[in-house]
Amino acid sequence: MDIKLPQIIAEIKADISLNERDITLYEKNNFDSRTNAIDFIDFHILDRIASLQQQTGRNEELHALKKRAEKLENELEEINAELFVHLKEQIRTGGYTQSSFQMMISKYFGDHFFDGKKNTEMGYNNLDIFINGVLLGETIPTLTIEPKPEMVFYQQTPAKIIFELANLVKAKPDDVFYDLGSGLGQVPILINLISGVVCKGIEYEPAYCNYAQGCALNLNLLNIEFINADARKADYSKGTVFFMYTPFAGSIMQTVLTMLQNEANKRVIRIFTYGPCSPVIAKENWLTCVNGPATDFYKLYEFKSNIN
Structure with a gap:
């Protein structure tokens, strides 16, 4: 021995x-x-x-x-x-909504996740395990169709970024929030729980879309809709706030940005980004980044459409 x-x-x-x-x-x-x-x-x-x-x-x-x-x-x-x-x-049963939901999270993790200035840790942590356990079902679906070229394989948005996003959005009752490339649905579900705002997820993979809708219904959250669609063919006419965690690149990104620019010609919209798509979107002259040069892949950025 x-x-x-x-x-x-x-x-x-x-x-x-x-x-x-x-x-x-x-x-x-x-x-x-x-x-x-x-x-x-x-x-x-x-x-x-x-x-x-x-x-x-x-x-x-x-x-x-x-x-x-x-x-x-x-x-x-x-x-x-x-x-x-x-x-x-x-x-x-409606026990945790908006402020009461945030209070519940604070009880387990403190309140620093609502403030991006204090939220400096990169990557995932126990908050992600907690949110997955509370919001998601047990069996994660597998892909049923191959993503098209320039579509990025799904990666979950860190939960702390979603809480920071909700804090920055400060949603109004008439806002409609879109998550482009919504995957398993954590972003729309969390944003709805925190703010009560109407949320829509656009997701190309049908299994992910069905799974996310099932999670929302299981939690009795009725103001959330997951739409199985190519982002280039989705209807953004009701959207006022948009989020992208680099769901696609290249020509797909440019097509979607053109569509959003058309919406911005009708009303002011805001776009929040995370990941490598941020510096790409920063090049759009119809948008202004309100919180920095948009060069850090691990920072949440807010863009506002220019007023004509």
Whole structure:
């Protein structure tokens, strides 16, 4: 036996015991710490045990530790699952809307996600896991059609960016919000929950579109519509606020921008962007970026159409 193995096993035992004794992890409101603990069990304990088992072969002590860690992980995941069921029901029955929904999020994560100046962390975090658990169904659909050239494969908008977006939009009752390339529907669903504004998602993949509509209906959110369409053929006549997380590029982007420019000739519109599409849209002379040069792919930008 490797002389270090007893020491490593002792470290693993200590790590498991530390989490088992932490009663705060079993408090439903302590989602953030519990999710961190689940990640720790996955990547620091179970992965470490698996690596040791490959090196040492059958080891009864490691096998017992694996079972113990899996039991702990399952218990913590079950608490999260029960929490999601409870929150879904609260949304479904009208318990969390607009300000009350934001207050609920603040209870779990604080309020810095509503302020882009404080929201400097890049990428995804536990808020995304939380939002996915509350808003989405269990089985994510697979693609049924190949995206056309210049269409970008779906990537989820980080939840913190959606909260920042809602804060910047400051939607009025007569606004209509469009998400171009809406994917699984998180952006329209969240914007509607936070602001109450009518939301429409334009999505080319029919399985994603149907899934998103099902999620909205499951939460009893009636002012959301997901439209299965090529963005170049969609009707934007009711739109006042638009969002794009780089859903397409090249000629498709230029065609859609021309369509939006035609709408801007009838009324002032705002376009919010995230990702590589921002500097492209910044070149449009009929738009003015109100919060910077639009050069940072990881910053949310707001564009306003010029008044004729």
